[in-house]
Structures are given as structure tokens and as C-alpha cells.
Amino acid sequence: MDVARRIWALRSFENFMPLLVVGTSHQTAPLEIREKLAISTNDYAGRIQELCALPAVEEAVVLSTCNRTEIYSIVLPEDEHCILEWLRSSGGLDEQQAEKYLYERRNEQAVRHLFNVASGLDSLVLGEPQIMGQLKDAWQNAHEAGGAGKLLDRLFQHAFATGKMVRHQTGINEHPISVAYITMVLARQIFGNLESKKVLLVGAGEMIELCGRHLYEQGVAGLMIANRSKEKAEQLAESFAATAHSLDELAQVLPHADILVTSTAAPQPIISADLIKSALRARRRAPMFLVDIAVPRDIHPDVAKLKDVYVYTIDDLQQVADENIAERHRAAEAAGETVEKSVDEFMRWLHGARAAKFLQRLRRHAMESSEELAAKAVRQIQAGKNPEDVVKQLANTLTNKILHVPSTRLRQAAESQEYQILKAADWLFDDSTEADQEHDK
Numbered sequence: 001m002d003v004a005r006r007i008w009a010l011r012s013f014e015n016f017m018p019l020l021v022v023g024t025s026h027q028t029a030p031l032e033i034r035e036k037l038a039i040s041t042n043d044y045a046g047r048i049q050e051l052c053a054l055p056a057v058e059e060a061v062v063l064s065t066c067n068r069t070e071i072y073s074i075v076l077p078e079d080e081h082c083i084l085e086w087l088r089s090s091g092g093l094d095e096q097q098a099e100k101y102l103y104e105r106r107n108e109q110a111v112r113h114l115f116n117v118a119s120g121l122d123s124l125v126l127g128e129p130q131i132m133g134q135l136k137d138a139w140q141n142a143h144e145a146g147g148a149g150k151l152l153d154r155l156f157q158h159a160f161a162t163g164k165m166v167r168h169q170t171g172i173n174e175h176p177i178s179v180a181y182i183t184m185v186l187a188r189q190i191f192g193n194l195e196s197k198k199v200l201l202v203g204a205g206e207m208i209e210l211c212g213r214h215l216y217e218q219g220v221a222g223l224m225i226a227n228r229s230k231e232k233a234e235q236l237a238e239s240f241a242a243t244a245h246s247l248d249e250l251a252q253v254l255p256h257a258d259i260l261v262t263s264t265a266a267p268q269p270i271i272s273a274d275l276i277k278s279a280l281r282a283r284r285r286a287p288m289f290l291v292d293i294a295v296p297r298d299i300h301p302d303v304a305k306l307k308d309v310y311v312y313t314i315d316d317l318q319q320v321a322d323e324n325i326a327e328r329h330r331a332a333e334a335a336g337e338t339v340e341k342s343v344d345e346f347m348r349w350l351h352g353a354r355a356a357k358f359l360q361r362l363r364r365h366a367m368e369s370s371e372e373l374a375a376k377a378v379r380q381i382q383a384g385k386n387p388e389d390v391v392k393q394l395a396n397t398l399t400n401k402i403l404h405v406p407s408t409r410l411r412q413a414a415e416s417q418e419y420q421i422l423k424a425a426d427w428l429f430d431d432s433t434e435a436d437q438e439h440d441k
Helices: 003-012 031-037 041-052 082-091 095-101 107-118 130-145 150-170 179-191 206-217 230-240 247-256 273-282 301-305 314-382 387-415 419-428 432-440
Strands: 019-025 057-064 068-075 103-106 198-202 222-227 243-246 259-262 288-292 309-313
Touching: 019 031, 019 082, 019 107, 031 068, 031 082, 041 057, 041 082, 041 130, 057 082, 057 130, 057 150, 068 082, 068 107, 068 150, 082 095, 103 107, 107 130, 107 150, 107 314, 130 150, 150 314, 179 206, 179 259, 179 288, 179 309, 179 314, 198 206, 198 247, 206 222, 206 230, 206 259, 222 230, 222 247, 230 243, 243 247, 247 273, 273 288, 273 301, 301 309, 309 314, 314 387, 387 419
Parallel strands: 198 222, 198 259, 222 243, 259 288, 288 309
Antiparallel strands: 019 068, 019 103, 057 068
């Protein structure tokens, strides 16, 4: 490394840290762009090896979900833009698209970004917990592929701890905001344990499938699916080990349902008050929880007037969702403080780790010099030279050898008017504080 480059490196050390994140997310790019940049989990290892083969890349972790694709890396400053170029090229973006949709975050900003991602603060659904598992998978794949070294390993471990702390301290993910999940939470509030309850799903669309999945995961006693097309009901029923029925069978299956979730495209209500009255009689007044997420409504408004029936419409669920969104935003404010503390803690470690490398190099240079000179001094004493003269020569030579490079660099800094380096050296070699402490003793 030539003199000018060494001076540049010293001058920029205060601001230079090798952390870099390059990527895109739901906040910066539409779906069609995110699709181009998406990386399959099965391709993580190969992509990491490609990245680490780039001359400037020391470490790399690939994260790709439906809402983001990001590369976390340790990159030498001489060619840090190689990551952005690699991602642009692999996704088939032109330079204008890359400038518009890709972002680069460095050093402390990169750390803060990852901690926000791990905490669910950068998610499309604020506080969602799935991202933590996706991050752990990304780290594990990078670790196995040889992409995650000491620095990124420490960074991701700190991110996992931060995400866990945020969720524990703020409860940001304890306020469900999806209609399907709220349905399951309300059912638990009414019935407690759902393992003895049976569920009837009316319809076969996406919302019904999501509700069915949440309730199925709660271990309900049984699932029934009714739809105008029984064939579609049968297809969906396979996913949940459910029974399939046509709408003509509603009167027969309703008495068995503790929970009813309905979402069809019917222009008129298909669940009448008389139908529910009949079901209640057959159930001997055992309560029913009815959720109508259809527009127009599937359940006639008169059903809500019946006893032993809990009816929620899409508006009721949306009100709960809106209230929970507000709760999550309040939790996010508190989470921001936790993230900032974690960022500060990690950056202190990172700066210390960078300083340690310089100290190790300095110590190694001093030890090599001392071992060489000590061996020479022993030979001189064994040859009969005056030990006192040998020791004085050893001390003088060792001092000159250790100070030669720093002295040369400081003269060059003075000649180049690099006052930041001179100021740093003045602080580094100022022993007045130690002298004062010794005097106080």
C-alpha cells in the first residue's frame, strides 16, 4: 500500500466500517421488481459462493422473502459497489431501475436496518414474527456455505437478541391485525381452549383458507367446509383433513358447528335467523360464534338478535384490527428505543474489534523485533561482550525499530498537512493523564 493510500486509510478510519446492506423491499419497489430480484432458499448457498468469490467481498448473507431481497456483507471499500452491481445484474435490472429501486446502507445505518428488520419494525405487517425465522434460515444457510464469518455472525446473533427483546418488552406482535388471525383470537376469547370445538367454513376463497389454517393450527376437533361448488370444497378440505359439503347441506351441518366463518359472493344472505334457530335447538342452546367476512353479508342481521349467538361482521373485525394497528404503532415507538440501545452496543463492539486488529498488528511487529534483537543480544553476551553495553544497545535498537514506521508516517502527515493524523497521534501518545495519576498517588 503506497503512502497516499495509507494516509487516506488513516484519515477515513473514524468513519470507515466495512458493513454494507444492499437490497430492495416492499417500501421501495413494486411486486414485479421484487419478483425479478427474489432468490430461492435452495439457491442461497450458490449465490453466497458467487458473492464471496468477488475480490472485495469478505463475508455475505442472503435474505429473500416475498417482501424483500437483501445482501448483508463485509466489503472492502475499494469496490463496495460490486454488491449492488451483482444484485442488479442477477435480477436483470437496468441502471435506472437499480437507482430507483435498490438501496445501500452502510455501517451504523446497516446495523440499525437489520435490527429493525429482525424486530418486525420494517415489515409490511408491523411486528409480524415470521421474519425472525426467515433471518435465522438466512444466517444458517450463509454459515453452512461459508459466507458468515466472525463479524456477520456476531451481527446476526445480536439482531436475533434484539428482535426477541423488542417482542418481549413491547408485546408488538400480541395485537393481531389480520382478519383471519383476529377470528381465531376472538374464538379463543369466547370458548377458551378450541380443541373440543368444531368449525364450519362456508366458501372456498383465500380468506376462508387463511381462517381455516389458523383454526386448524389451534387443533380444533373438526373442520367442515361448505361451498356452492362441492368440488372446490373438497380441494380445500384436503389441506385441513376436513369434510366437504355443498350449500344445500347447511341445515344438516350447522348444528355441529361451534364456530361458523362465512365468506361467499352470494348477493343475498345465505344464513337466516330461522336456520340458526333450528341449529340452536338441535345444540340444546350451546353457544355459537359466527363470523361474517363477506360483502354483501352472508348472515342476516336478525341473527345478531338471537340469544347464545356471537356475531361479528367484517366491520367489527376491521375495528379490532384498526385498534390493534394503533397499539402496534405505540409499541413500535418503544421498540425504537430498544433498537437504538442495541445499535450503540453493537457499534461499540465493532469499533473495538477494528481497533483490536491494529493493536494485534502493532504487537506482532514489536514481538518480532524484540525476539530477533533478544536472540542477537544473547549471542553477543555469549561471545563475551559487556552485558550492560549489550542491553543498552538492545533497548536503543528496539526503540528505533518500533518507532521507525510511525515516525516516518507522522513526518509524511506533517509534510502533507494531514492535521487530523497529527492530532490523533498527539492524543495517542499523550501520557500526561497517566503522569497525573501517578503524581496523585
